[in-house]
Amino acid sequence: MATVLNGKVAFVTGGARGIGAAIVRRLARDGATVAFTYRGSAAQADALAASIKQDGGKALAIQSDAGDAAALTRAIDEVAREFGKIDILVNNAGVLLLGPIDGFSLDDFDKTVEVNVRAVFVASKAVLPHMGTGGRIINIGSTNADRMPFPGGAVYAMSKSALQGLVQGMSRDLGPRGITVNNVQPGPVNTDMNPENSEFAASLHGLMALPRHGHADEIAGMVAYVASPEAAFVTGANLMIDGGFAA
DSSP: OOOTTTTOEEEESSOSSHHHHHHHHHHHHTTOEEEEEESSOHHHHHHHHHHHHHTTOEEEEEEOOTTOHHHHHHHHHHHHHHHSOOOEEEEOOOOOOOOOGGGOOHHHHHHHHIIIIIHHHHHHHHHGGGOOTTOEEEEEOOGGGTOOOSTTOHHHHHHHHHHHHHHHHHHHHHGGGTOEEEEEEEOSBOBTTBOTTSHHHHHHHTTOSSOSOBOHHHHHHHHHHHHSGGGTTOOSOEEEESTTTTO
């Protein structure tokens, strides 16, 4: 097991499946103690935590809905009490609701903002009392913040674009404290939410410089870099990892 993050405590929202699970595994492999939230995937969350412990790592699964500000804040405070601090926050939880703007419900709009934007603000604010110099706040954004080439994605793209402004402003607020704040912006990634073998996936590949879906482990590798001491001079950045989708 690597040691680059030895002694660090990480908190990952939405960590039971897909990109989130890959991030949890990678940070644990790099030596961090990793707490992660899940909403409904209890069996997957427990299995992930167990597999990390079996490999000699440290992981803790916590049931918490990222859209519930009080529950998310409680989960962060609970982890900080148990481990004494939080060094790395990864805001990974997100929803993807698509539809034409004239048919998009206000409930779906509110849900998108609640999870994709509001939860990032809530978690970031909640973690700060527990985070010291060298802290890392990392959001999982999307290449769609810069390019939305198909109909139906207006609200999703808006939510990910909002993170760009939030990160740029937060990097100014927190730079004097030695805390970096960045977005990692994936393109299409092979998960159960966006499988690489669907008809929709094939249409996406035609828009890309590398005509394939990314792998969750590739996104996790970018997150691991931003979380590492090597990335101490990277802040306020929107880091694209999208196979040239927005090129």
